[in-house]
Amino acid sequence: MSTSSLSSGSSTSSHPLAAYGWDEGWEAAFSSHADQGLLAGRVVRVDQGQCDVVTAGGTVRADTAFVTPHDPLRVVCTGDWVALEPGGTPRYVRAYLPRRSAFVRSTSSKRSEGQILAANVDHAIVAVSLAAELDLARVERFLALAWESGAQPLVVLTKADLVADPLTLSHLVEDVEGAAPGVRVLAVSSLGGDGLDVLGAAVTGGTSVLLGQSGAGKSTLANALIGEEVMRVHATRDVDGKGRHTTTTRNLLALPGGGVLIDTPGLRGVGLWDAETGVGQVFAEIEELARECRFHDCAHGAEPGCAVLAAIDDGQLAQRRLESYRKLQRENQWIVAKTDARVRAELRRDWKRKGAQGRAAMELKRGRHA
Structure with missing residues (x-):
């Protein structure tokens, strides 16, 4: 050197x-x-x-x-x-400065716009509360956006202290690992401190964004990682484990062990935004199986020689995974097509405007020479 x-x-x-x-x-x-x-x-x-x-x-x-x-x-x-x-x-x-990575989701707007949640992120921490029933499809959706952003995903199962049986907790971790190939899954308790040292070591030295639904325990987790109460916390409802939006803006906070953390408001909707690569990463085993199908454009429905359906039949692949994969693929194709259509419409309007300006200029020119 x-x-x-x-x-x-x-x-x-x-x-x-x-x-x-x-x-x-x-x-x-x-x-x-x-x-x-x-x-x-x-x-x-x-x-x-x-x-x-x-x-x-x-x-x-x-x-x-x-x-x-x-x-x-x-x-x-x-x-x-x-x-x-x-x-x-x-x-x-x-x-x-040009961004190294960006976490983007689609808005609920009918204009099919993207919304950037955080920039220059190294780790995307997906917080999932164990106070409510696991929604693996939602975890897969978050992970698709995380992979697409260019960040390394990490799933954190919060409120692990609410699961008294260690065997049950182990099974819950395994269920999420099955929906998150190539992603580390940690069970932590922000109140008891279990797993926080491992999580803190995993995110040291980079920029992490904390994502999840309202009530997932993100603000409590942020406070635990930082070592002091910098984020206000609201109690969750006992009925469904959900909470009010404690965080209303995205805040970047320095971690005592090095690195920074971006806390985000709870996300009610997690729409995909041109996340084809991310979806493929989440369902890597399905895309790998698809390469073995007899037909390259196999829809994995009833086609002969479908390696994906064969994997379901022999128990290698869960039917739920295939259904989730199809749903996210359809959604992503729809948002991309809708966005492209909007761009084409804007181009057409621009062409019409320039054409009208050109005609007006020609008419003005003719009038001057008349």
């Missing part, structure tokens, strides 16, 4: 923002902004056109008016690295 690279590595590790993920890559990406006298910072919270940004000199409030495009996937988001004006009232964000 050269002396220059050693010097560069040392400078980034001792940088005031190193605790928030600053490294040589971000330093290189920011160099052109530094030349303009702008300051580097990481967005820790976004709220109605304003954001809190942690900088080398502390946390400042900034306006995002200059980086608020019409595309909802390009707005400033918690986890973004940004270039700030060095001063001024109000202070403005002038740019954000």
Whole structure:
């Protein structure tokens, strides 16, 4: 290793923002902004056109008016690295650095828009409460979005203290592992502390986003990982294990052992957003079996020589997994088709507008020469 690279590595590790993920890559990406006298910072919270940004000199409030495009996937988001004006009232964000990863879901809007929940994430922690009956299909849905984001998923079964029988807890973990191939599954108790040391070690040194339904125990888990009560907690209902939205904004918090955590509001809806690769990753065993089917376009319905159906018949694959796979595939194809149709419609409107402008210009030109 050269002396220059050693010097560069040392400078980034001792940088005031190193605790928030600053490294040589971000330093290189920011160099052109530094030349303009702008300051580097990481967005820790976004709220109605304003954001809190942690900088080398502390946390400042900034306006995002200059980086608020019409595309909802390009707005400033918690986890973004940004270039700030060095001063001024109000202070403005002038740019954000290209994202390494982004967790995106579709909104409930009829306009088929995507919503970015967190940026530059290394680990996606899917919190699932053991206070309610396991919904494996929902776990698979979260994992599809997590894989698609570019982050490494991790499933955390919260409130493990509510499961008194160790054998029952072991079976619950095994059930989730069956729905999450290639993903680590941990059972933890935020109140008792069980499993927190393992989880803390797993997320040290990177950026983690905490995802799950309201009442999954995300805020309690965030407090346990941080070591102090920084997130307000509401009790869940005894009837169904659900809770009110404790977290209303996405907040980026530094972990005492290194790394940062982004806590998110409880998600009622988890719609896919162009997650073909993520769905394939969640159901890797089905896609691998499909390669052995007699027909390359096999729908795994009643076709002869279907390796997927054969795997179900011999107990190698659960019917529930195939049904969940089909559902997520259909949903993803629908959202992609709908989005493409919207783009085509926008292009057509643009062509019509330009065509009308061209005709008006020609008529004006003819009138001048008449």
